[in-house]
Amino acid sequence: xxxxTETGHPNVLAKAVREGIFAGVISFFMFxxxxxxxxxxxxxxxxxxxxxxxxxxxxxxxxxxxxFLTVAFIKPHIDRRKLAKAKSGVxxxxxxxxxxxxxxxxxxxxFLLVYPxxxxxxxxKQGSLKxxxxxxxxxxxxxxxxxxxxxxxxxxxxxxxxYVAFYAVGAYSYALLSxxxxxxxxLLLPMSGILAALWGIILGFPVLRLRGDYLAIVTLAxxxxxxxxxxxxxxxxxxxxxxxGIAKASFFGIWSFDTGSANSFVKAWGLSASSVYxxxxxxxxxxxxxxLTAYVTIRLRRMPIGRAWEAxxxxxxxxxxxxxxxxTTKLTAFATGAMFGGFAGSFFAARQGFVSPESxxxxxxxxILAIVVLGGMGSLTGIAIAAVVMVGGTExxxxxxxxKAVFGPDFTPELxxxxxxxxxxxxxxxxxxxxxxxxxxxxxxxxxxRAVSGSFTKEGHG
Amino acid sequence: MAAExxxxxxxxxxxxxxxxxxxxxxxxxxxxxxxxxxxxxxxxKSTLMMTICGSPQARTGSIIFDGExxxxxxxxLIARRRIAQSPEGRRIFPRMTVYENLQMGAGxxxxxxxxxxxxxxxxxxxxxxxxxSQRGGTLSGGEQQMLSIGRALMARPxxxxxxxxxLGLAPLIxxxxxxxxxxxxxxxxxxxxxxxxxxxxxxxxxxxxYVMVNxxxxxxxxxxxxxxxxxVRAAYxxxxxx
Numbered sequence: 044x045x046x047x048t049e050t051g052h053p054n055v056l057a058k059a060v061r062e063g064i065f066a067g068v069i070s071f072f073m074f075x076x077x078x079x080x081x082x083x084x085x086x087x088x089x090x091x092x093x094x095x096x097x098x099x100x101x102x103x104x105x106x107x108x109x110x111f112l113t114v115a116f117i118k119p120h121i122d123r124r125k126l127a128k129a130k131s132g133v134x135x136x137x138x139x140x141x142x143x144x145x146x147x148x149x150x151x152x153x154f155l156l157v158y159p160x161x162x163x164x165x166x167x168k169q170g171s172l173k174x175x176x177x178x179x180x181x182x183x184x185x186x187x188x189x190x191x192x193x194x195x196x197x198x199x200x201x202x203x204x205x206y207v208a209f210y211a212v213g214a215y216s217y218a219l220l221s222x223x224x225x226x227x228x229x230l231l232l233p234m235s236g237i238l239a240a241l242w243g244i245i246l247g248f249p250v251l252r253l254r255g256d257y258l259a260i261v262t263l264a265x266x267x268x269x270x271x272x273x274x275x276x277x278x279x280x281x282x283x284x285x286x287x288g289i290a291k292a293s294f295f296g297i298w299s300f301d302t303g304s305a306n307s308f309v310k311a312w313g314l315s316a317s318s319v320y321x322x323x324x325x326x327x328x329x330x331x332x333x334x335l336t337a338y339v340t341i342r343l344r345r346m347p348i349g350r351a352w353e354a355x356x357x358x359x360x361x362x363x364x365x366x367x368x369x370x371t372t373k374l375t376a377f378a379t380g381a382m383f384g385g386f387a388g389s390f391f392a393a394r395q396g397f398v399s400p401e402s403x404x405x406x407x408x409x410x411i412l413a414i415v416v417l418g419g420m421g422s423l424t425g426i427a428i429a430a431v432v433m434v435g436g437t438e439x440x441x442x443x444x445x446x447k448a449v450f451g452p453d454f455t456p457e458l459x460x461x462x463x464x465x466x467x468x469x470x471x472x473x474x475x476x477x478x479x480x481x482x483x484x485x486x487x488x489x490x491x492x493r494a495v496s497g498s499f500t501k502e503g504h505g
Numbered sequence: 506m507a508a509e510x511x512x513x514x515x516x517x518x519x520x521x522x523x524x525x526x527x528x529x530x531x532x533x534x535x536x537x538x539x540x541x542x543x544x545x546x547x548x549x550k551s552t553l554m555m556t557i558c559g560s561p562q563a564r565t566g567s568i569i570f571d572g573e574x575x576x577x578x579x580x581x582l583i584a585r586r587r588i589a590q591s592p593e594g595r596r597i598f599p600r601m602t603v604y605e606n607l608q609m610g611a612g613x614x615x616x617x618x619x620x621x622x623x624x625x626x627x628x629x630x631x632x633x634x635x636x637x638s639q640r641g642g643t644l645s646g647g648e649q650q651m652l653s654i655g656r657a658l659m660a661r662p663x664x665x666x667x668x669x670x671x672l673g674l675a676p677l678i679x680x681x682x683x684x685x686x687x688x689x690x691x692x693x694x695x696x697x698x699x700x701x702x703x704x705x706x707x708x709x710x711x712x713x714x715y716v717m718v719n720x721x722x723x724x725x726x727x728x729x730x731x732x733x734x735x736x737v738r739a740a741y742x743x744x745x746x747x
Contacts, residue, residue, distance in 0.1 A: 350608070353600075353601065354598055354609050357600055357601065358597075360560070360596060361592060361596035361598065363558075363580040363581050363584070364580065364589075364590045364592055365584060365589075365609055365610055365612060365660065366581050366660065367581055367612075368581045369581070483600050483601075483640075485601070485604070485605055486605065
């Protein structure tokens with residue numbers, strides 16, 4: 044170990060001070076207009092501005108101090124650990140995994156199965172509404188959407204920026220068909236999936252010859268077209284007013300969750316009226332839908348079509364020279380991905396009871412894509428973790444009133460959600476450029492599985 | 506050898522936009538032969554390879570494979586007629602393991618022979634067996650070339666197209682790969698059509714050869730004849746390795 048890596052060495056400290064000051068100066072100019080100046084309307088409704096030097100100072104201080112700490116202590120510490128690891132000659136691959144790591148998926152699944160009852164036990168009926176609905180269902184919807192998009196982006200390598208369009212198709216299919224024709228949720232769930240898949244194919248045809256950035260632009264446009272149609276086709280979709288009073292999902296047609304109805308779930312089981320039962324039921328539906336998505340994805344990856352998707356992502360020309368029909372391969376990828384988006388959409392409509400074009404803006408596509416990328420393209424576990432971190436994280440931010448102690452009483456954490464979302468993304472991408480789970484799990488083996496670490500693969504190929 | 510034609514390329518012209526890359530090429534490959542095509546950079550060798558595979562398609566002329574006109578077929582259908590290609594730059598699947606790469610080569614029709622075929626590839630290239638669960642992108646250049654050829658062979662081809670198998674490889678590895686090609690040809694009667702810059706090694710290996718200049722075939726003959734030809738020697742061999 045050389046002296047330069049020692050903590051407290053004057054060189055390191057001097058460098059840390061320099062970089063800390065530098066970070067402070069940069070953040071001062073960066074936040075000067077966004078944080079330092081605030082506009083508001085006075086009594087006469089005129090727009091005036093005031094300064095917030097205190098808040099700006101806190102921002103600058105946080106940036107400078109954390110940069111100083113990173114350079115002075117954290118980075119040397121990490122370097123030393125890496126060096127020690129390299130010296131001991133133990134590859135990360137051969138590291139013995141602990142119990143939690145090995146059984147992570149089973150533990151997670153069991154936790155999810157008991158989660159609603161756990162929250163009922165701990166915080167009671169009224170309190171668990173928040174945990175089951177805002178956290179549980181919300182996160183699982185995004186898990187499902189991200190897993191669906193993962194088929195298109197992660198497996199087939201087709202960059203789709205308009206995925207939310209299929210979510211919208213699914214949601215409006217359920218909303219419109221149930222309010223105009225009175226079809227039930229259990230009939231419309233598969234139908235919404237099929238309709239969305241159809242739209243996936245319709246999008247697929249014109250973009251067959253496109254790849255990368257060009258494909259991204261066209262899919263982005265497609266997402267916007269669907270949203271604009273929903274806004275402007277007012278006779279059918281009621282435009283920006285949206286469709287309200289959408290029928291709830293029934294308990295497989297046996298019991299209804301409407302409070303007034305004769306065969307309501309609550310009466311049948313002799314429970315006191317509460318909307319929490321419906322939420323718990325929805326939680327299990329979306330959990331089952333997620334499991335279905337995961338199961339189908341895992342199965343497909345082992346089948347020729349899934350392999351063809353992955354080969355298509357790697358090298359399209361090689362694919363064709365091996366006799367793979369790239370046209371049908373791409374179309375099936377779009378259709379399958381869109382189908383799961385459609386399922387999620389119809390579930391969303393049943394859960395909200397209300398849909399409007401507001402829910403299907405580009406930001407949604409971007410968030411779903413961000414989850415797929417952060418999770419590590421193609422990895423189901425990684426994507427689920429990313430969804431929990433990103434969606435759960437933004438929900439948690441609503442609760443963080445203690446931040447007011449740091450940033451002053453007029454600090455509203457939920458306004459900074461998107462800022463922190465972006466910050467978190469940058470940090471993850473800096474330290475884990477391939478996403479949380481960056482290595483691709485092989486699907487075919489001759490004899491036994493052998494672990495191949497992501498660190499063996501070349502950067503840029505992953 | 507009874508010369509039974511397997512691939513017949515007749516006055517084929519291929520264009521990239523308005524630029525003519527192939528100006529009427531005639532080439533014939535008979536069953537059981539190794540035929541090589543040599544020429545300088547930009548002569549149109551790789552374009553001919555790609556044209557045989559239908560990407561880009563020939564604008565005029567015809568390509569007959571095993572008695573069937575494949576000129577206007579889409580690439581994947583040509584591949585299913587059992588023309589396997591190890592393309593220029595190898596184009597293996599970098600994130601898939603060696604084993605998965607080979608599986609991709611087998612396609613749907615040959616999955617029933619899969620384990621048998623994989624064993625064959627592993628005997629031909631023992632290095633691939635050692636590396637079977639490693640990702641394609643982590644292999645060395647020579648191993649990637651072996652994988653590319655192995656993947657093509659998994660399709661049980663009637664005709665194997667090799668585009669510059671020696672590109673960027675050490676002489677010793679090139680020798681090994683060429684020996685493997687020779688062995689496949691002699692033991693299994695595999696027909697091979699080879700595009701090479703390494704004219705000496707290619708012609709030595711081949712039964713017949715063609716020389717291509719500016720999108721046209723200017724010379725043809727047996728491998729030995731071309732090796733002895735003073736023009737070929739001057740243009741492609743002198744100054745090279747002997």
